[in-house]
Amino acid sequence: xxxxxxxxxxxxxxxxxxxxxxxxxxxxxxxxxxxxxxxxxxxxxxxxxxxxxxxxxxxxxxxxxxxxxxxxxxxxxxxxxxxxxxxxxxxxxxxxxxxxxxxxxxxxxxxxxxxxxxxxxxxxxxxxxxxxxxxxxxxxxxxxxxxxxxxxxxxxxxxxxxxxxxxxxxxxxxxxxxxxxxxxxxxxxxxxxxxxxxxxxxxxxxxxxxxxxxxxxxxxxxxxxxxxxxxxxxxxxxxxxxxxxxxxxxxxxxxxxxxxxxxxxxxxxxxxxxxxxxxxxxxxxxxxxxxxxxxxxxxxxxxxxxxxxxxxxxxxxxxxxxxxxxxxxxxxxxxxxxxxxxxxxxxxxxxxxxxxx
Amino acid sequence: xxxxxxxxxxxxxxxxxxxxxxxxxxxxxxxxxxxxxxxxxxxxxxxxxxxxxxxxxxxxxxxxxxxxxxxxxxxxxxxxxxxxxxxxxxxxxxxxxxxxxxxxxxxxxxxxxxxxxxxxxxxxxxxxxxxxxxxxxxxxxxxxxxxxxxxxxxxxxxxxxxxxxxxxxxxxxxxxxxxxxxxxxxxxxxxxxxxxxxxxxxxxxxxxxxxxxxxxxxxxxxxxxxxxxxxxxxxxxxxxxxxxxxxxxxxxxxxxxxxxxxxxxxxxxxxxx
Numbered sequence: 102x103x104x105x106x107x108x109x110x111x112x113x114x115x116x117x118x119x120x121x122x123x124x125x126x127x128x129x130x131x132x133x134x135x136x137x138x139x140x141x142x143x144x145x146x147x148x149x150x151x152x153x154x155x156x157x158x159x160x161x162x163x164x165x166x167x168x169x170x171x172x173x174x175x176x177x178x179x180x181x182x183x184x185x186x187x188x189x190x191x192x193x194x195x196x197x198x199x200x201x202x203x204x205x206x207x208x209x210x211x212x213x214x215x216x217x218x219x220x221x222x223x224x225x226x227x228x229x230x231x232x233x234x235x236x237x238x239x240x241x242x243x244x245x246x247x248x249x250x251x252x253x254x255x256x257x258x259x260x261x262x263x264x265x266x267x268x269x270x271x272x273x274x275x276x277x278x279x280x281x282x283x284x285x286x287x288x289x290x291x292x293x294x295x296x297x298x299x300x301x302x303x304x305x306x307x308x309x310x311x312x313x314x315x316x317x318x319x320x321x322x323x324x325x326x327x328x329x330x331x332x333x334x335x336x337x338x339x340x341x342x343x344x345x346x347x348x349x350x351x352x353x354x355x356x357x358x359x360x361x362x363x364x365x366x367x368x369x370x371x372x373x374x375x376x377x378x379x380x381x382x383x384x385x386x387x388x389x390x391x392x393x394x395x396x397x398x399x400x401x402x403x404x405x406x407x408x409x410x411x412x413x414x415x416x417x418x419x420x421x422x423x424x425x426x427x428x429x430x431x432x433x434x435x436x437x438x439x440x441x442x443x444x445x446x447x448x449x450x451x452x453x454x455x456x457x458x
Numbered sequence: 459x460x461x462x463x464x465x466x467x468x469x470x471x472x473x474x475x476x477x478x479x480x481x482x483x484x485x486x487x488x489x490x491x492x493x494x495x496x497x498x499x500x501x502x503x504x505x506x507x508x509x510x511x512x513x514x515x516x517x518x519x520x521x522x523x524x525x526x527x528x529x530x531x532x533x534x535x536x537x538x539x540x541x542x543x544x545x546x547x548x549x550x551x552x553x554x555x556x557x558x559x560x561x562x563x564x565x566x567x568x569x570x571x572x573x574x575x576x577x578x579x580x581x582x583x584x585x586x587x588x589x590x591x592x593x594x595x596x597x598x599x600x601x602x603x604x605x606x607x608x609x610x611x612x613x614x615x616x617x618x619x620x621x622x623x624x625x626x627x628x629x630x631x632x633x634x635x636x637x638x639x640x641x642x643x644x645x646x647x648x649x650x651x652x653x654x655x656x657x658x659x660x661x662x663x664x665x666x667x668x669x670x671x672x673x674x675x676x677x678x679x680x681x682x683x684x685x686x687x688x689x690x691x692x693x694x695x696x697x698x699x700x701x702x703x704x705x706x707x708x709x710x711x712x713x714x715x716x717x718x719x720x721x722x723x724x725x726x727x728x729x730x731x
Contacts, residue, residue, distance in 0.1 A: 155630050175633040176642075182634045188627040192649045201645070202635035253635065 106131045106256065106289055107152065112161035114147055121147045122158070123313040129257075129291060129306075134283050136292045136300040139310035140336070145293045148310075149259050152291065153182045166256070180257040181250035185265055187242045189234040195221075195245055196230035202253040220248035223282065240271045247282070257289040264299065276302050297337045301325065309333050330443050334376040341382070341418055345375040345442075353442060356413035358392045360435060364442040374443045379420040381439035384410070390432015396425045486709075490702035502703020511687060511704065518683035519711075521598055521673075522666035525605035526613075529662045530655065532606070533613040537654075538647075540614075541621035552618070555611050564671060567604055571675045574600055596678030604672040609665060613658035620654030621647070656722040660715045668708060684708055 107129040114122040122144045129135050137145035150156040151163060154175030163171045170178060181202070190198050196217050203213045221227050224244035234242055243263055250258055260279075264272045280303055283290050294300055300307050301321045309316040309324060309332075317329045328334035331342045346354045350365040355375055367373060387393045394412025401407075406424050410417040412433055425431055493499045505511055540548045558566060573579050574595045581591045594600045624647060632642040670685035679686075684704065691701030 153630075153634060155633075174638075175630070176636050176638050178634075182631070184627045184631055186625070186627065188625060188631040190628060190631075190646060201632070201637075205636045205641060249635070 104131060105129070106133075106166060107291075108162075108164035109148070109151075110162045110164065112148070112151060112158045112163070114144075114151065114156065114158050121313050122151075125161070125313070125315060127308060127315065127318070129289060131256075132287055132289055134280075134290045134292065134303055134305045136294060136304040136307050137310055138294060138297060138300040138307050138336075139316075140295055142312075143310040144313040145295075145310050146261060149182075149261055149291065149293050152257075153180065153259050154178050179255055180259055181253050181255040182259040182261065183243070183246050183250050183263045185261045185263065187234075187239075187246040189242055189245060189249070191234055193234075194230065195226075195232050195234065195237075198234065198245060199249045199252055201249065206253075216252045220252045223251070223285070224248045224278075239267050240275060243267065243275065244278075247279075251282075251286060251288075255288065257291060258286075260290060260292045262294055263292075264294075264296075272299070279303060301337070309336065311336075327441055328376055328443065330446055331374045331376070332446075334374075334441070334443065339379050339418055339420075341375075341377045341379065341415075343375045343377070343415060345373055347371045347373045347442060351437070353440065355440075356392070356415050358413060360391060360440060361437040362440040362442060363437050364440075367442060367444070372445055374445060376441040376443060377417075377435055377439060379407070379418040380405070381435060382417060382419045382421075383434040383436075384408070384419060384421055384423065384425055385432045385434050387430045387432045390434050392433050394431060394433060396427050396429045396431060399424070399427055486702045486705055488702075489698045490706045493699055502699050503706055505700060506704060506707045511684070514682045514687045515684045515707070517598070517681065518667055518685065521602055521683065522605065522663055522669075525602045525609065525666050526659055526663045528602070528606050529610050529613040530659065533610065533617055533658065534651075534655075537614050537617035537621050540618050552615075555614055559611055563608060567608065567672055567675045570600075570604055570607065571595070574603075574676065595676065596680055598677070598681055600676040601673050601681060601683075604676040605662075605666045605669065608672065609662040612661040612665075616657040616661065617651060617654040620651045624650050653722055656719045660719040664712050664715055667711060 105128045109125055109127045112122050112125040113120070121142075125144070125148065127148075137148055139145050147156060151158050154170075154173060154177075158171065161171070162169055165179070190201065193201070199217050199220055200213045203216060208216075217230060218227075221229060224247055226241060226244055226248070229237070229241070229245070234245065237245065243266075246263070247258075263279075264275050267275060276299060279290070279292075292300075292303065301324075304321055306318065307321055307324045308318050311332050317324060317333045319327075324333060325337055328337060328340075334340045334342055343355055345356075347364075347367040347370070348354050348359065349369045350367075351362055353360050353362050353364075353373070353375060384390075392412050394410040394417065396408055397411050397416070398409035399406055402420075405420045405422050408419045408421065408425060410419055410431060410433065417433060419433075490502050491498060491500070493501065506515060540551055543551065571578075574592070575581070576591065576593065576595060578595070584591055594603065628646055628650070629642055632646045633639075637645060668685050670683060670689045673681055673683045673686055677683075682690075685708075688701050688704050688708070691697045691704065
């Protein structure tokens with residue numbers, strides 16, 4: 102990864118006295134696939150619109166390639182956007198849609214035609230030049246929107262929930278398509294989504310946002326395995342988040358039972374949040390477990406069983422390929438390495454909120 | 459069962475259209491294509507070529523064209539301002555424009571007659587502040603003025619309607635692809651609002667072309683539009699045959715306008731009223 106291409110400095114934005122972004126700082130490197138992830142209203146789309154030039158921040162600066170572009174109008178910026186509902190020009194055919202940006206830049210006819218061919222090939226829609234946008238399926242329209250953006254050779258492609266309107270199968274196909282495109286084009290992608298699976302699949306870096314704050318920045322593995330707070334843990338994947346006490350380094354008391362862990366430096370007898378992923382819980386015979394409980398629920402999910410185990414007054418979510426029927430007494434065992442300790446949020450603002458989809 | 463019920467529901471409409479659309483149309487064609495003895499003739503229609511009739515048609519076409527163009531030039535910026543307003547504010551503004559339409563058309567035109575008269579309200583005020591008197595009553599200017607005043611809302615509303623329906627993201631997409639405000643307007647907003655423009659043009663041009671009340675009241679019966687000629691054939695001269703013949707000619711222009719508007723407005727986007 103090379104130098105910083107985009108730098109957001111102290112960006113704040115509010116609508117009607119409602120703070121959407123609060124003193125946000127974020128840098129994005131060249132050739133990175135960055136995903137802004139969070140529930141609706143977390144400020145991710147606003148961040149993208151500020152980058153695209155469709156909104157201006159109340160305070161702060163946007164630095165692009167070393168230059169301050171905070172006040173630069175959208176049409177002068179060297180980035181292109183793929184909009185949520187495609188935003189194709191319905192009064193133009195596909196070729197005219199793709200040529201829109203190039204015609205404005207007064208490129209030659211032969212150059213434009215070559216570019217149209219190249220872009221349609223890149224998105225696997227060769228021969229669609231004369232079709233009208235209305236006659237295309239959602240997935241095809243989205244690919245045209247991408248083609249229309251990339252023919253302008255932007256340094257950065259902004260994507261605003263581009264797969265939101267597609268069905269599951271198509272969405273998965275398009276995820277691979279986007280990764281392939283990013284690698285072929287070698288440009289920076291900034292992707293906005295509320296879908297954690299999309300974020301984990303495609304990104305080099307994930308920026309988890311909530312209520313105008315960045316909650317955590319990291320690789321998909323870091324975000325998933327070492328969430329920094331309960332919000333991130335809850336938003337990314339399923340998890341058991343338990344109010345606990347850190348007794349001392351490498352020992353945590355969860356629901357009155359002491360568990361060995363690997364985290365250090367939280368101090369002694371400090372209230373913390375503990376995250377244990379459901380697939381990291383091992384169900385064993387009662388006498389072999391650290392704590393004992395009883396299976397209360399079971400659902401077959403295909404790859405695994407999803408079970409709920411009532412133990413020490415907490416309903417533990419467990420994913421396992423082994424089946425334990427409802428009513429069975431089981432023991433719960435967790436590898437110390439799989440117990441993730443997190444600081445309690447310091448202020449109300451950082452508090453994990455109910456996730457709305 | 460259900461189908462039968464709906465069939466009965468459409469009965470009043472059928473009676474209405476037969477009684478007030480189809481039968482009168484047949485009568486117009488019957489009178490237009492016969493002479494006083496009841497025998498078939500084209501002379502009523504071809505009489506449009508008579509200088510006095512042809513001149514009135516030309517004046518009507520010219521004046522309605524001018525008022526349509528001025529209406530369009532006034533309406534488009536207005537519709538753009540309205541469509542960019544926050545909802546709530548624009549409702550009030552639209553009400554202001556629609557409000558006069560609730561008052562009788564004849565009454566409003568009569569009011570303008572009193573206002574524009576040589577010794578009327580406006581000139582009295584002008585004289586009082588030592589401005590030169592306005593001499594537009596009984597001139598084509600007054601007729602154009604009356605047409606614009608009466609038909610402006612019919613231009614504003616369809617254009618406003620299509621402009622509101624344009625996805626703001628399309629404009630953002632154009633800017634994103636490098637188009638400045640002028641290019642965005644010319645390449646996206648304007649082409650996408652064509653259905654509304656066409657619909658507005660038909661809704662202003664046709665009533666302006668066929669009017670006889672405005673030219674009667676504000677033109678002082680000195681300037682005869684084709685509508686006045688037809689009206690006089692029916693009322694003063696009691697020559698229904700000639701009146702119907704000229705009506706058929708006028709109908710031709712209406713049909714042409716309708717065809718144009720249908721071609722441009724395939725999705726019915728522009729139909730505001």
